[in-house]
Amino acid sequence: MNISYEGSISFTQFINEQSEVVNPLPEWALVDKVLVHYYQQMVIARQFDNKAIALQRTGQLGTYASSAGCEAIDIVIASLMHKEDVLVPYYRNHAMQMVRGMKLSEILLYWGGDERGNSSPAQREDFPNCVPIATQCLHACGIASAIKIRNQQRATVSILGDGATSKGDFMEALNVAGVWQLPVVFIINNNQWAISVPRALQSIAPTLAQKALAAGIRGEQVDGNDVVALHQSVEQALQRAREGKGPTLIEAVSYRLSDHTTADDATRYRHPDALKMGWDKEPIKRLRNYLHGQGWWHESDETQWLQHSSALIQDAVDQYLDTPPQPVSSMFDYLYAELPLQLKKQREAAISRSEKEASS
Amino acid sequence: MSGQEAICMVEAINLALHHAMRNDNDVIVLGEDVGTNGGVFRATVGLKENFGIKRVMDTPLAENMIAGLSIGMAAQGLKPIAEIQFMGFIFPAMEHIVCHAARLRNRTRGRLSCPLVIRAPYGGGIHAPEHHSESTEAIFAQIPGLRVVIPSSPQRAYGLLLSAIQNPDPVIFLEPKRIYRSQNQIVEDNGHTLPLDTCFTLREGNDISLISWGSMIKETLEAASLLAEEGIQCEVIDVATMNPLDRETILASVGKTGRCVIIQEAPLNCSVGSEIASILACEALLDLRAPIARVGGYDTVMPYFRLENQYMPQTDQIIDAAKRTMEFD
Numbered sequence: 001m002n003i004s005y006e007g008s009i010s011f012t013q014f015i016n017e018q019s020e021v022v023n024p025l026p027e028w029a030l031v032d033k034v035l036v037h038y039y040q041q042m043v044i045a046r047q048f049d050n051k052a053i054a055l056q057r058t059g060q061l062g063t064y065a066s067s068a069g070c071e072a073i074d075i076v077i078a079s080l081m082h083k084e085d086v087l088v089p090y091y092r093n094h095a096m097q098m099v100r101g102m103k104l105s106e107i108l109l110y111w112g113g114d115e116r117g118n119s120s121p122a123q124r125e126d127f128p129n130c131v132p133i134a135t136q137c138l139h140a141c142g143i144a145s146a147i148k149i150r151n152q153q154r155a156t157v158s159i160l161g162d163g164a165t166s167k168g169d170f171m172e173a174l175n176v177a178g179v180w181q182l183p184v185v186f187i188i189n190n191n192q193w194a195i196s197v198p199r200a201l202q203s204i205a206p207t208l209a210q211k212a213l214a215a216g217i218r219g220e221q222v223d224g225n226d227v228v229a230l231h232q233s234v235e236q237a238l239q240r241a242r243e244g245k246g247p248t249l250i251e252a253v254s255y256r257l258s259d260h261t262t263a264d265d266a267t268r269y270r271h272p273d274a275l276k277m278g279w280d281k282e283p284i285k286r287l288r289n290y291l292h293g294q295g296w297w298h299e300s301d302e303t304q305w306l307q308h309s310s311a312l313i314q315d316a317v318d319q320y321l322d323t324p325p326q327p328v329s330s331m332f333d334y335l336y337a338e339l340p341l342q343l344k345k346q347r348e349a350a351i352s353r354s355e356k357e358a359s360s
Numbered sequence: 361m362s363g364q365e366a367i368c369m370v371e372a373i374n375l376a377l378h379h380a381m382r383n384d385n386d387v388i389v390l391g392e393d394v395g396t397n398g399g400v401f402r403a404t405v406g407l408k409e410n411f412g413i414k415r416v417m418d419t420p421l422a423e424n425m426i427a428g429l430s431i432g433m434a435a436q437g438l439k440p441i442a443e444i445q446f447m448g449f450i451f452p453a454m455e456h457i458v459c460h461a462a463r464l465r466n467r468t469r470g471r472l473s474c475p476l477v478i479r480a481p482y483g484g485g486i487h488a489p490e491h492h493s494e495s496t497e498a499i500f501a502q503i504p505g506l507r508v509v510i511p512s513s514p515q516r517a518y519g520l521l522l523s524a525i526q527n528p529d530p531v532i533f534l535e536p537k538r539i540y541r542s543q544n545q546i547v548e549d550n551g552h553t554l555p556l557d558t559c560f561t562l563r564e565g566n567d568i569s570l571i572s573w574g575s576m577i578k579e580t581l582e583a584a585s586l587l588a589e590e591g592i593q594c595e596v597i598d599v600a601t602m603n604p605l606d607r608e609t610i611l612a613s614v615g616k617t618g619r620c621v622i623i624q625e626a627p628l629n630c631s632v633g634s635e636i637a638s639i640l641a642c643e644a645l646l647d648l649r650a651p652i653a654r655v656g657g658y659d660t661v662m663p664y665f666r667l668e669n670q671y672m673p674q675t676d677q678i679i680d681a682a683k684r685t686m687e688f689d
Contacts, residue, residue, distance in 0.1 A: 123471065139429075175425075333466075
């Protein structure tokens with residue numbers, strides 16, 4: 001018997017959960033600049049997350065999907081993307097959107113039930129949050145096709161959860177990205193949970209990255225709580241995409257430190273010990289301990305930065321809470337480039353209903 | 361080619377596709393078998409040869425993927441024309457059509473848009489395999505953000521398809537394949553478009569309005585001719601755009617005649633015809649001199665082809681319905 005195909009999946013890690021260096025660091029990670037920057041951004045993301053959950057709990061925000069645990073993934077990827085690259089997120093990527101230039105108040109506006117949170121000028125050609133699972137992977141392939149047709153040197157990044165890898169859209173996206181050699185990078189935030197369903201019940205495949213091999217494209221696993229590992233893998237994948245060398249699937253192994261959303265209660269299905277293990281591996285503490293060890297970040301820096309980010313977030317909250325809702329006509333104004341006659345009539349009716357309600 | 365030779369609907373569609381691709385580099389075509397094979401109905405013949413494989417793409421076999429890809433392309437400013445080989449296979453793509461294509465402009469407050477056309481042959485009458493003969497236009501007509509267009513002649517197919525391609529929003533363009541090759545017309549390749557929000561009055565008459573679309577226009581026009589021989593002057597309206605529906609033309613016609621028959625191939629239940637009847641009931645009750653009559657498919661699964669002709673509405677059913685309506689006092 002001959003072997004028709006054999007493949008393997010690498011796992012990249014530089015700084016482990018004890019904050020020890022386990023592989024020789026790349027040159028950029030031998031100095032403080034980038035690592036400190038990543039750390040600072042992650043702290044803002046975590047504080048923002050805590051604030052958003054508090055807003056939801058006090059009735060000031062809608063159902064919110066926490067990003068606790070995927071800060072490293074989001075911050076590193078978004079930092080490495082060029083402005084003209086295109087981000088096609090799912091619904092847990094507030095930190096990416098922040099790094100891409102969205103105001104935190106705009107992100108809150110989205111979760112506060114306002115479509116203007118999808119229309120920040122900073123989003124440029126980025127897609128809005130994608131709610132139907134895994135569908136964004138195919139939009140990314142369409143964007144990447146346009147980039148390829150026009151011979152541009154841009155990359156498309158699509159991010160998804162581990163549950164999304166069970167959907168046809170994901171496999172279809174890997175397949176077409178391979179056969180057309182599209183400039184796209186797929187990142188799985190494998191946070192081990194799809195609401196209550198654990199990773200082990202999604203697929204018997206030992207890694208999710210190996211699904212790439214079936215599509216004939218590059219697949220690899222990285223420690224999703226290690227900013228250095230993420231940086232190395234993602235930078236290379238983006239570079240390959242921009243150079244027309246084809247797609248990559250990166251499975252970033254992380255852990256969801258939160259409930260699925262504020263509408264969920266993970267204590268119904270997750271053992272506290274499992275969560276504790278997640279906290280032991282989490283990205284922020286890991287990097288802080290490393291930076292402390294290197295003498296690149298001190299308690300005073302921490303205090304100062306927490307104050308800075310608190311103020312930043314409070315400003316965003318104030319701005320969000322001060323934003324008046326859209327006029328009722330906005331339900332109609334973006335439905336079509338040119339509103340059909342019947343809808344014009346409904347629009348008028350909606351405006352008068354709204355005015356009547358306001359005056360009564 | 362000036363198009364002086366009379367051509368059939370599928371050739372007119374091909375002519376419009378060539379015209380659009382020639383005049384706008386952002387127009388691209390994708391789908392299963394649309395390249396080398398020129399489409400299973402030959403609607404895309406010659407496009408690959410004329411415009412190359414970068415703009416005419418044979419895709420992997422996945423309808424959901426075709427729709428999802430088209431949305432990404434459209435958001436980048438391309439104008440994708442995706443072919444779904446048969447409307448019976450469009451359902452994997454529904455999530456992308458309904459949840460994304462139809463909503464992208466709205467949910468980004470106009471930051472992104474989705475100028476895309478999805479073409480699909482639909483309808484019965486050609487003795488096709490299972491899943492190749494249904495008429496499910498109403499499913500799409502209910503979705504806010506979509507336009508749903510059905511041509512009924514070569515000339516209208518040409519003009520409506522060009523409009524659909526130029527339209528900045530997603531258009532579901534359903535092609536009645538039973539009449540793909542049944543009628544030849546001179547189609548000038550002049551780039552003239554037809555409106556996507558207007559019914560076409562194909563025949564004027566004062567006695568009764570016959571309202572139809574797609575392949576049933578053929579039987580409806582036949583019925584109108586035969587009824588004319590008996591002194592009944594029918595007004596024949598081709599609805600053409602299922603969404604947005606041109607209520608004004610329909611209401612004006614029924615306002616004039618006071619009588620109407622709605623003719624469709626689709627099952628009657630919750631259909632475009634139901635909506636037209638509802639509009640007439642709500643807004644033209646006092647104009648009506650007889651109850652609205654409806655001729656259409658049964659509310660059954662489209663039968664496999666040995667019983668197909670028992671399902672498809674026939675000319676004499678339209679004539680009978682029109683006469684009953686005329687006789688009502």
